[in-house]
Amino acid sequence: MTSRLILKRLRSLCITLLAASILIFFMLEIAPGDIATFMMGVDADPAAVEALRKELGLGGSIITRYFTWLVSMLQGDFGVSYTYREPVTQLIVDRLQVSLPLAAIAFALSTLIALPLAAFTATRRGKISETVILNVAQVGVAIPNFWFAIILLSVFSTTFDLFPAGGFPGWSAGLGPALMALTLPSLALALPQAAILTRVLRSSLVDTLDDDYVRTARAKGLSKGQTLWRHAMRNALVPTLPIMGMQFAFLIAGAIVIESVFYLPGLGRLVFQAITQRDLIVVKGVIVILVLMVVTITFLMDILAMWLDPRLGREDS
Amino acid sequence: MREWFKRLMLVAAAAFVLQSCDKPQSSGNGLTVGVRLEPPSLDPTLGAAAATDEVVYGNVFEGLTRIGPDGKVHPALAQSWTVDDTGLLYEFRLQHGVRFHDGTTFDADDVKFSLERARALHSTNAQRYLFSMIDEIIVVAPDRVRITLKRRTADFAFNLAWGDAVIVAPESASRNAYLPIGTGPFRFLRWQKGTSIYLEKNHDYWGEHPLLDWVTFRIIPDSAAAYAAVMAGDIDGYPNFPAPELVKQIAKDGRFDIVIGETEGETILGINNGRPPFDNVLVRRAISHAMDRNAIIKGAMFGYGTPIGSFFSPTHPAYIDLLDMSPYDPAKARMLLAQAGYPDGFEAEIKIPSAYYARRSGEIIAAQLRAVGIDAKIQYMEWAQWLDQVLGNRNYDLTIVSHTEPRDIRFFARADNYFQYHNPHFNALMDDIEQAESTSQRGHYYQEAQRILAQDAAVGFLFQLPQIGIWRKTVRGYWKNSPIPAINLAAVSNGA
Numbered sequence: 001m002t003s004r005l006i007l008k009r010l011r012s013l014c015i016t017l018l019a020a021s022i023l024i025f026f027m028l029e030i031a032p033g034d035i036a037t038f039m040m041g042v043d044a045d046p047a048a049v050e051a052l053r054k055e056l057g058l059g060g061s062i063i064t065r066y067f068t069w070l071v072s073m074l075q076g077d078f079g080v081s082y083t084y085r086e087p088v089t090q091l092i093v094d095r096l097q098v099s100l101p102l103a104a105i106a107f108a109l110s111t112l113i114a115l116p117l118a119a120f121t122a123t124r125r126g127k128i129s130e131t132v133i134l135n136v137a138q139v140g141v142a143i144p145n146f147w148f149a150i151i152l153l154s155v156f157s158t159t160f161d162l163f164p165a166g167g168f169p170g171w172s173a174g175l176g177p178a179l180m181a182l183t184l185p186s187l188a189l190a191l192p193q194a195a196i197l198t199r200v201l202r203s204s205l206v207d208t209l210d211d212d213y214v215r216t217a218r219a220k221g222l223s224k225g226q227t228l229w230r231h232a233m234r235n236a237l238v239p240t241l242p243i244m245g246m247q248f249a250f251l252i253a254g255a256i257v258i259e260s261v262f263y264l265p266g267l268g269r270l271v272f273q274a275i276t277q278r279d280l281i282v283v284k285g286v287i288v289i290l291v292l293m294v295v296t297i298t299f300l301m302d303i304l305a306m307w308l309d310p311r312l313g314r315e316d317s
Numbered sequence: 318m319r320e321w322f323k324r325l326m327l328v329a330a331a332a333f334v335l336q337s338c339d340k341p342q343s344s345g346n347g348l349t350v351g352v353r354l355e356p357p358s359l360d361p362t363l364g365a366a367a368a369t370d371e372v373v374y375g376n377v378f379e380g381l382t383r384i385g386p387d388g389k390v391h392p393a394l395a396q397s398w399t400v401d402d403t404g405l406l407y408e409f410r411l412q413h414g415v416r417f418h419d420g421t422t423f424d425a426d427d428v429k430f431s432l433e434r435a436r437a438l439h440s441t442n443a444q445r446y447l448f449s450m451i452d453e454i455i456v457v458a459p460d461r462v463r464i465t466l467k468r469r470t471a472d473f474a475f476n477l478a479w480g481d482a483v484i485v486a487p488e489s490a491s492r493n494a495y496l497p498i499g500t501g502p503f504r505f506l507r508w509q510k511g512t513s514i515y516l517e518k519n520h521d522y523w524g525e526h527p528l529l530d531w532v533t534f535r536i537i538p539d540s541a542a543a544y545a546a547v548m549a550g551d552i553d554g555y556p557n558f559p560a561p562e563l564v565k566q567i568a569k570d571g572r573f574d575i576v577i578g579e580t581e582g583e584t585i586l587g588i589n590n591g592r593p594p595f596d597n598v599l600v601r602r603a604i605s606h607a608m609d610r611n612a613i614i615k616g617a618m619f620g621y622g623t624p625i626g627s628f629f630s631p632t633h634p635a636y637i638d639l640l641d642m643s644p645y646d647p648a649k650a651r652m653l654l655a656q657a658g659y660p661d662g663f664e665a666e667i668k669i670p671s672a673y674y675a676r677r678s679g680e681i682i683a684a685q686l687r688a689v690g691i692d693a694k695i696q697y698m699e700w701a702q703w704l705d706q707v708l709g710n711r712n713y714d715l716t717i718v719s720h721t722e723p724r725d726i727r728f729f730a731r732a733d734n735y736f737q738y739h740n741p742h743f744n745a746l747m748d749d750i751e752q753a754e755s756t757s758q759r760g761h762y763y764q765e766a767q768r769i770l771a772q773d774a775a776v777g778f779l780f781q782l783p784q785i786g787i788w789r790k791t792v793r794g795y796w797k798n799s800p801i802p803a804i805n806l807a808a809v810s811n812g813a
Contacts, residue, residue, distance in 0.1 A: 034704070043720075055441060
C-alpha cells in the first residue's frame, strides 16, 4: 500500500529531524568563541562581559539546555537572538519572505529553461544545434554563480541601470520593486542550475527515447512531439526528480553567496552573520528550519516520483 | 517571431515603469549611505560594535558632551560645565526644551539614570571602567547635575562623549536595542534587518535642525557589491569604503569625491610579550626593523594609510613622529636577532582575524619577516575565534589588528592586556596624565608614553587605518576624519 510507504517515510523524516537537532545543538556548543566577548569587544571591561554572559542565560547544564531548547522549539519558540534581542522565529519568518520567493523564482526559471532545451537536444542528436547547446550548458555548469551575478550586475545595473544593484525594498514597497530586486539574483541562481538540469534531463530523455514503448507510441501514429511530451518526458522526469529536489534545497540554503553579492536579507546571510557573531541560538534555529525544509522537499519529491511511476509505490519494489 | 518580440518589449516597458517606482525616496532632500557591517543592536550602551555607533551616535543618541569633527570635546546635552580646582567636582548645565523622540522630556534625572546604569555593578556597558571613577551623581535642579569623581580624570568630559555614555530615558532604555529613543537630530523609523536602517528628521530637535529629511543606511558587506551600488547610483555615499583597490576606478567616474581621512585605528602587528622569544626586547626591535611600512601600505592598502611609529593617532595634537626609531632595516634586524641569540631565526605564527586590512597585510608581513630569518606561518581565523584565542587566552605569537577606540594608548597599562606588556614606568605615566593640571603637561606625558612604547617595541606599529570616503559630489557637510566611530549626518546636505 502506498499510504503505508508514505507513513514509513514520514517516520524516518521525524527521526532524521531529531538526530539533526542533537547534532546541531552539541556541535555548536563545542564551537570555540564566546558571544559575550564578541559583543563587548577588545576594550571591554571584564566585569561587564561577565554580567552580559549571565544576562543571556549562558549558564546551566548542557543537557538541560538541550531539552529546554527542543521542547520550546516544538512549541514554535526558537528563543531570542543574543545580538538582535528579537525572537528567532520572527527573524526567520522575515528572512523566508526573501529566501523562499527567490528560491521559487529561480527554481521555476531553471525548470522552464531546462525542459525545452533538454527536449530539443535529445531529439536532435548528432546535429550542430545539439552540440552548441550542450557546450553552452557545459560552460553554464562550470561558471560559478557569484561571478555570473557580478557580470549581470555590471551589465544591467551599472551600465544600463535597468535593475537595482542590490538590496531588497521589502514586499511592503509593492510587488513591482520587490520583484525587480529579485530578478537579477534569481537569474544568477537559475542559469547554472538550468545548465545542470538540462544535461541530466537530456541524458535521461535520450535513454527513454530508445525504449520500446516510445517506438510503439510512434507506431500507433503519435507525432514525435506528442510521444516526447506525453510518454518519454514523464518517465525521464522520474530519475531527475531527486536532483531537482536537491537543487531546490540548494537554492534555499545555498543562496548565501548570491545574497551577499546582491546584499539581500535572506536566510543564508542571517545564518552567516549569526555564525561570525556567535549568535548560536539563531544559528541553531535557522539550521533546524533548513534541515526541516530539505527533508520535506525530499519527501515530497519521493511522493511525486511515486505518482509519476506507480511501480515505486509498491511494497515489493 | 514578431509576437514574441512584441511581448518582450512589453515586459521591458513594464520593467521601466516598475523601476521608476522603485526609488520613491530619491525625491526630497535625503541621503542613502552604505555601511559595511550591520549593527547587532541599535543601543550604543550595549556592546562595543562600531557598527552601532556609526548609525546612531550623534544622529539618534547624544551625550552630555560630543566629539566634533576636529576630535575635540564640544557641549551637547550639557550646554556648559565647570570643574573645580581639585578636578573632582563637575557641574553640568543642561540644555532646555529637549525632548526624547517619544515625547518624554529630558532632564537631570535622565542623566543620573543613564550614568548610574552604565557604572552599575551588573552593567553590561563594554566601557564600564570609563564610568567607574564616578563617585556620586547628584541632581541639583532639573537642569543641573553635579558629578563627583573618586580621582582626577583628565579625559572625563571626553569620555562622556563616547557612544557608551549617551543619555537614554528610563521609559525606553530597555528597548533601545531595536527601538532606539534618543534626543538626536534624527529619529529612528524602521530597521529592515539585513538591508537597511531608516531615519527621519526630528522636527522637534532642540538644536540646529538637520538639513536632510531622511537618511537610509544600506548594509553592503561585500566590496564588489559596494562598488556596484556606488556605480549604479543606488547610494549617495560610502563613508568607510572597504575596498581600496577599487577607489581609483570610482575616482575616474567623475560623479564622486574621494575623501581620504584618518580614523582612530592604530593598526599593529601584535606581539605576545609574555612568550619567548618575544619577551626579549631585542627580538621585538628586530621585528620592527624587519617590516617595511611603506611596502605594507602600498601592497595591502593601495597606498592609503599613514605610517605610525608608536600607538597614537596622527590627528591628536600630542602626536609625535617616531618612525625614525624603527626604520626598515633588514640588516639591523638580522643583527639584533643574532645579538638576542637567534642567529638562525626561529619559527613564529601570525594569527590573522577576518578584517580586510589584516588579511591583506598578513602575507606581506610574513614575507618580510621570513627575509630576516623569522619563519612566519599564517593562521587565518574568524573574529570570534580571534577574540577567544588571542584576546581571551593570549595563545598567540603575533597577530594583526587595529585598535579603533580614541585615546586608547592606555590599553598598554591594563593589567590584562593581551600583549602581556607590563612597564611600571609607562603605567605611572598614564596616572600622571589623569592628574595633569594643564593640557600642555598632559601632552608632554602623552609624548613620553609614545616614546616608551616605541623604545620597548611593545608591538609592531604599522599604519593608521584610513577612512576612505566616497561621496557623490552633491553631498556636503560630511566628516573627513573619524575621531570617533560615527557617521554624523547632522550637518550634511544633499543638494541635488
